Amino acid sequence: MDRIFVARLAGLAVFDPAGDQIGRIRDVVVAMRGPLPPRVHGFVVEIQPRRRVFLPTTRVTSVEPRAVVFTGKINMRRFEQRDSETLVIGEMLDLKVRHQGEEVTVLDLAIERARPAEWVLSKVAVRRGTKRRGETLIVGWNEVTGFDVVQKDQGAANLLAAFDAMRSADLANVLHELPRKRMAEVAAALDDDRLADVLEELPERDQVAVLSQLNAERAADVLEAMSPDDAADLLQELPADEAEALLGLMIPEEAAPVRRLLTYDEDTAGGMMTTEAVILPPNATVAEALAHIRQQEQTPAVAAQVYVARPPTETPTGRFLGVAHFQRLLREPPSTMLAGVIDNTVDPIRPDLPLPGVASYLATYNLVATPVVDEHGRLLGAVTVDDVLDHMLPDDWRERHD
16 A cells, blocks of 8 residues: 555554564654655554554555554564654644645545655645535645644544544553643543543543543533542542532532542542442342343443342442352343342452452452442442452553553
8 A cells, every 4th residue: 555544544453574463553653844745754553561662664564454564573662752753643633724725624644655665644634614514625745734833722533533443441541642732632522421431541640630621510520421439539639629529510319429439448448349330139030130231331340240139229228138140140040030049158348348358358259349338238339350450550550551
């Protein structure tokens, strides 16, 4: 392929000479040269675990519709953007530039092979007019001006379109690598649910930075869309008066579990637990239980078991009766009531149990989640193994790439 639009490269698999996939394209690095087409230095490639490295164009042997192949060895040192470099997807999409004296919006940019080992940014796809009634044009680089102008409000629609299918954790990694201004623009363009999912995967300082750029009403809406335990963790990073103001703007039913979680120490079962476990009464059937854990929004750890309790089934529940493991549910007739498949060997833990005790309990009994009850035997929530790992890893683990 001699001309490739950059947005199509986002997420493209990268293969080494042996045919093994080593990562995926996340951006294209170019050097601006005034009126001359920018020279492509290479690609930002994300490898596991969440590390970004640089693949120079001189190592690329082919760029196909579904893969990029390189030769030689790739430098595994973490990519660091230089002052003279620009990220095409992260910084150039959605810019307002000028074509023939008229303001247009950058939808995409194309790279083109100039020589066997040299690529340049040759074409710009722009939209003239409004989104509904606009016209899309493909123009040469030298026909457009304004890429060197710092813009107050760049927008992010086309950047997000390039990463539409990306998992929340990967999109969070993209945001983490962007300049603060661009991060805020991308966050503002996400809908509440998507932003909530991404926030849950960001380092704490990025969470605070993004939330502080939203107006108070929007911030409260996003907190409502987050899981209560993650929302509580984020609010703990804010000044007390700001946290209380946001809680006051939340729907009372959504704020209530967050307020309860904030009463517990962070490194205890109560501070780590989720209040959104799958909870059903004892007269519910196996078919109902399987329907609940089958829902896409349930994480694997939360969906591993159903918690059985007397009504009410919202936390704090009526008396906790036990758990029904999904493997047992799969072996039982759909009409069987949960009261008949409860595992009474799993003892619940108390909310004040410290982190080491919670980790030891999960490891001892090979559990991925455990119920948390109060002194009255009411279910308060559940601690999952990913909650424990989140608290046991170093504070900056989301920012580590080595």
